[in-house]
Amino acid sequence: MSIIKVRDREFEPYLTAEEINGQIQRLAAEINHDYAGKRPLFIAILNGSFMFASDLFKAINIEAEICFIKLASYKGTKSTGQVVTAIGLDTDIHERHVIILEDIVDTGKTLKEFLPQLNHQQPASLELAVLLHKPEATEYPVHIRYLGFSIPNKFVLGYGLDFDGLGRNIPEIYHLKGE
Ligand code: XMP
Numbered sequence: 001m002s003i004i005k006v007r008d009r010e011f012e013p014y015l016t017a018e019e020i021n022g023q024i025q026r027l028a029a030e031i032n033h034d035y036a037g038k039r040p041l042f043i044a045i046l047n048g049s050f051m052f053a054s055d056l057f058k059a060i061n062i063e064a065e066i067c068f069i070k071l072a073s074y075k076g077t078k079s080t081g082q083v084v085t086a087i088g089l090d091t092d093i094h095e096r097h098v099i100i101l102e103d104i105v106d107t108g109k110t111l112k113e114f115l116p117q118l119n120h121q122q123p124a125s126l127e128l129a130v131l132l133h134k135p136e137a138t139e140y141p142v143h144i145r146y147l148g149f150s151i152p153n154k155f156v157l158g159y160g161l162d163f164d165g166l167g168r169n170i171p172e173i174y175h176l177k178g179e
């Protein structure tokens with residue numbers, strides 16, 4: 001891995017595909033253990049979490065369902081603070097064991113606004129599985145039951161995460177150089 005340029009910015013290597021996969025396998029093993037016999041419903045938040053959701057779900061070996069919603073609060077490299085629901089939930093979560101799949105928790109605003117909407121529908125349980133968390137940036141604390149990596153407060157891209165639409169296809173994770 002070496003420095004890459006996306007639009008006008010330089011990004012440096014941060015997490016390898018092997019490191020990412022290692023954490024995902026660990027999270028999946030924990031979920032397989034904790035949810036055996038509970039037929040959990042995974043809700044993946046698009047766009048950023050599509051690769052994380054795909055790789056994690058492949059490693060789930062118990063009965064489980066998955067569905068997708070689309071929320072967005074980011075423009076360029078900064079959170080706008082405005083959370084928009086672009087594609088809503090089409091599945092009944094009442095009395096279901098729900099696990100939210102999210103690529104990254106930054107300020108925490110997206111989940112802080114979204115979780116009460118889900119709790120309102122009275123799921124049997126509601127937990128978060130998150131690949132990346134920036135503790136230094138978090139203004140709205142959320143409890144992350146299954147966390148891949150705690151990372152510094154730098155903009156990241158790759159493995160589903162984008163910079164202005166680009167970079168999602170990169171199999172590794174990079175962060176903004178010199179931030
Ligand atoms: P909040 O601030 O609501 O942000 O926790 C969560 C959403 O913002 C996006 N996000 C990022 N996307 N690199 C990205 O490509 C980043 O460093 C980054 N930080 C936050 C992401 O979509 C997440 O769901």
Ligand code: MG
Nearest residue numbers: 047048049103
């Ligand atoms: Mg996202």
